[in-house]
Amino acid sequence: MALRGGFWPLLLLWVSPGLCSKKVNPSEYDYVSFQPEMVRHYQTGRFYSRTPQCVDIPQDLALCHGVGYNKMVLPNLLDHESMVEVKYQASSWVPLLSKNCHPGTQVFLCSLFAPVCLDQPLYPCRWLCEEVRDACEPVMQYFGFPWPEMLRCEQFPREDVCIASPNATQAPRPRRSEVCPQCDGEIKADSLYEHMCASEFALKVSVREVKKDSGDRKLILKKKKALKKGPIQKKEWGDLVLYLKNGANCPCPQLEPLSGQFLVLGRKVKNQHILTAIHKWDKANREFNRFMRKVKKTKCPKPHSVFM
Template sequence: MQVPCPLRLVLAMLVPALAMPDYDYGWKDLGPTYGRSPQCVDIPEDLRLCYTVGYHRMLLPNLLDHETMAEVKQQAGSWVPLVHKQCHPSTQVLLCSLFAPVCLDRAVYPCRWLCQAVRDSCVPIMEAFGFPWPEMLNCSRFPEGDVCISTNATDTPPGTPGHVSICPPCVDEENADSILEHLCASEFAIKSKIKKIKKDKNDKKLILQRRKKAVKLGTLKKEELKKITELYLKNGENCDCKQLENSGSQYLFMGRTAGGRYLLTGIHKWDKSNPEFKETMKRMKNFKCPQYESVFK
């Protein structure tokens, strides 16, 4: 059986295993209890997480028990920002092996080592946004060898594991689509200036000026806007954030609540002279996010 592999997907020992009808996979308990028989369907263009993964057909229901394409799109969309952070070259492969599994005769899960490699590289990014590594990606649930989704990508992210030279919320993505996706990964967006910056253990604490303007409140209520006086840049003590070099400027702050604090998830200079930023603000007025919920569930 030949598998499309522009991303060099490898199914270790796949052909001999699939040729054996009584082959014991050893991880059948991982699979979904399908309410209906799996069907092979086209990956739609608006399933942005997996449309460019390297193959064009997927099984539905998928390996996360999503029975409808609408449910797949809703849940998968939350992961697009993590792929854009490029924390590991195989993040998309890992996620799409579950959200949009390639059409085969039997369910094939990602290899445990692949999950562990992506986890170790991406956890620092996720923690910066206040998210733990989710239980649905508990690597111990996936097979160690034999038949599993792998990749022969040998590239590793720059720097050592656990170290991020630029604070993830400070990555300056001026592309309108990227900013709007980032917005949907956050719970609120406000316009304000920074009054003071302090260190708080391993974090940086941004004390905002009293005057603030709501750009997008998301799940917050208007009266809660007054409570946002401090934003925390999680694990930001030793990473770079060039936006904080000129604290007198107006900024677009995006954030979410976590552990009783307001975490900074994105910061962009408020620059209406920048055509891309101006277009983003125009689109943001009527932009409808699919949902406001934990991004990396």
Template sequence: MRGCGGHLRPGLLPLGLLLVLSPGPALGDDYDYYSWQADPVEGPRGRAYSKPPQCLDIPPDLPLCHSVGYKRMRLPSLLAHESLAKVKQQASSWVPLLAKRCHADTQVFLCSLFAPVCLDRPIYPCRSLCESVRDACSPLMEAYGFPWPDMLHCHRFPLDNDLCIALRLAHPLPTDPPVTKICTQCEMEHSANGLMEQMCSSDFVVKMRIKEIKSENGHRKLIGAQKKKKLFKTGPLKRKDTKKLVLYMKNGEGCPCPQLDDLTGNFLIMGRKVQGQLLLTAIYRWEKKNKEMKFAVKFMSSYPCSLYYPFFSGTAEQH
């Protein structure tokens, strides 16, 4: 493959080579972005497009990729998005996952597809990069009721002996012994804005008491008390759901959740309904004097959510 500012030989493209040349600018800055040939246009894996590929600046309102390490991106994207508006819409759903830091190369992997670096030909992520990010991040996604999407199935990407974007470390350094980490659903968000975002991105929000907790197939099963429930957001919940709330904390059997050490008092619970099952996605002890919580709950009770958080959202029950 030949770039407009130099030559590249087939083989693995380490992350440090493709994204960050130090000292000096990112690789994308060294290329002439107006050298596209007027050949018949084919998209990823042979899909035909009506417009020739183009290069453009990664805009500031594309937060998933604006800080990825190069400044220019290629359209169509490698996920078949032909317009920047479509890229922005779809990429925004992955920003919350990026914030969870489940893998060091999550941004590189996702941006190689949503905002591919501008070269003469599309460069896909290596299969090993996909598999590494998937293995690290899919358990987190599943905890929120989201399976790894078909469009990111790793068999779609080239083997490491082809020209592709590799893991940052070809030979990962030894890792320390695993440390027991707080359950994802029990990580605390202390600001009102963060709480409001969590509420808006949940199917339902309820203040309730917890009667008991059981273990079931590696998950925690929370059984709500019959009385003293207050629904701030009902979403897809039906009458039978609210009569006796039973919530599942996915993969939560073996991780600590400080909020559940004491079941006395009320809890503020957020969740999603997936395939008829209620999944708990966030839990807080109810604190009357907590100003941030009080503000967020008042917001939820008084105003519709005007923001769209598609990754950890559930606008409709999934089947």
């Protein structure tokens, strides 16, 4: 039985080994805390060093804060035992939400990264996973990522009680244009800051030349300054090349013309430095200036030990 329709009220159920029993209103749900039954159900077949418990979804868990409920089970359904690990792993997915590849993306991801507090695990429906995967994997490939094994859809229930999204059967919102996904982001200070924090590196650059390389586009840089250097090694810095994956034939308005400077965000995948976003360095843009003020005043949350 998939939980559809008014999704979040229906989701807040106490699921017994037999059948769904008690309905819990969102206001009641805020007071759900540790339950002895939760230990038995969540530890079945799993070995955690910490007892499963309900905790607040922190504001800096950007992927799931404000998703529709306030508390989550830790350890989660991806076997992340600490909130530090959850934040670090979830941060990789924040940029995908802005691409609107499927309306059920956040519900699907948060059902695993920040599962709602019930007395037994409740997984996303297999069909929801398949729809999100089929819609979002092509976008992920622009960033150099395949659909990960940990989200393999075959592991999720087909007909049992499972999580669905109220909007998942709606068609994905149409893209504004057919530009490369890395180039289609409108500047909004808060979301750009979240994207920067989720990225491994953030640079201010000027571009000397853009070349096609198989199906990719690569940017040969003229000048560069690191806002966040991340995994870029000293020996790579001098001749740093950035790759626009699968970007050889899609337009990127920011790079037409090449004059001026750019803010580029990205991740290192194998030996390539992959762009996940590029924006004009535009001091006349109010949102860009808000973003820069935030960069100067606020530090991104830092994982202490761990990690798409």
